Amino acid sequence: MYTQCPECLSVFSLDARTLAQAHGYVMCGHCSAGFDSLATLTEQLPPEPFRELPPNEPAFEPPHLDLVVYRPRSTEPEPTTTPTPEPEDFAGLSFAPRFAQPREAGPRRWPWIAVCVLLTLLLAAQLGWACRDTLIANPATGNLLRQTCSVLHCRLPLVRDVHKLQLLARDVQTHPSVPGALLISATVRNNAAFAQPWPTVAITLLDVNGKRLAMRRLRPYEYLGDRAEQQQGLAPGATTALVFEVDDPGQRAVTFSLDFE
Structure with a gap:
């Protein structure tokens, strides 16, 4: 088969493989012009000398091909007639609701909880x-x-509330065995509903005019000899007698006061 470049009128020989590669569009090897080789495609050249190959007029309808030279066999199975199934009775079937279907296990949340x-x-x-x-x-x-x-079998910490401590009785006398000392006794009751730590006792000695002559603060370990008793504290509702030894300021001390801290 032959075709002609419309620019330089060069005639080229080509085969079906060359036409199929670019669907008929080729490049001229002489002037590098691109053109449609199907426009002047012909099987035989006219007698020389000639100038231009006659153009192929486009047909109004596609050519109809009748001569079949080969047809491959079909690989698809031939359709078979399937009998129409009879309607089934679904009256005896039961359907589970969607929420009754098992769900996929989600991420474990119990460690965070x-x-x-x-x-x-x-x-x-x-x-x-x-x-x-x-x-x-x-x-x-x-x-x-x-x-x-x-x-x-545990112990609660002791709570201090000196306002719940009541002074029931008090007394002062000369110390029977220590010269120059006084022996002061006091009876105290814990009116709280809970055990209290032993208080710090402030003893003040006063003269006849109420003027303070001496004062001393006695901590629990100074007037209680039993350490276990100190740790247990003053039980709720308990009444106890306390004894204090203080220096005698002389004849000017006529009275005293006790305060709990």
Whole structure:
């Protein structure tokens, strides 16, 4: 087969493979012009000399091909007639709702829940320890805490409230065995519903005009010899007698006062 470049009128020989590569569009090897080789495609050249190959007029309808030289066999299976199934009776079937179907297991949340619960308990414990005096002094929570500690064999910390200490009786006399000293005794009752630590006792000696002559603060370890008794504190509702030894300021001291701190 032959075709002609419309620019330089060069005639070229080509085959079906060359036409198929670019669908008929080729480049002239002489002037490098691109053109449609199908426009002047012909099987035979006219007698020489000639100038231009006659153009191929486009057909109004595509050519109809009748001569079949080869047809490959089809690889698809031939359709078979399938009998129409008879309608089935679904009256005896039961359908489970969508929410009854098993769901996919989601991420495990119990570790986070356990951590949150533990942190909440720790926070509650810290708040309870910070407000322990108020909780122990409260009749409702104090009784509950004491009952819990009696079961767990633990000890509550002692709460100090000197306003609940009542001085029932007091007395002063010359020390029978130590010269130049006074022996002061006092009877004290703990009116609180909880055990209190032993108080610091402030003893003030006064003259006839109420002027302070001497003053001394006695801590629990100074007037209590038993260390175990110091740690246990003054039990709720308990009454006890305290004895103090102080220096005698002389004949000017006619009275004294006791204060709890």
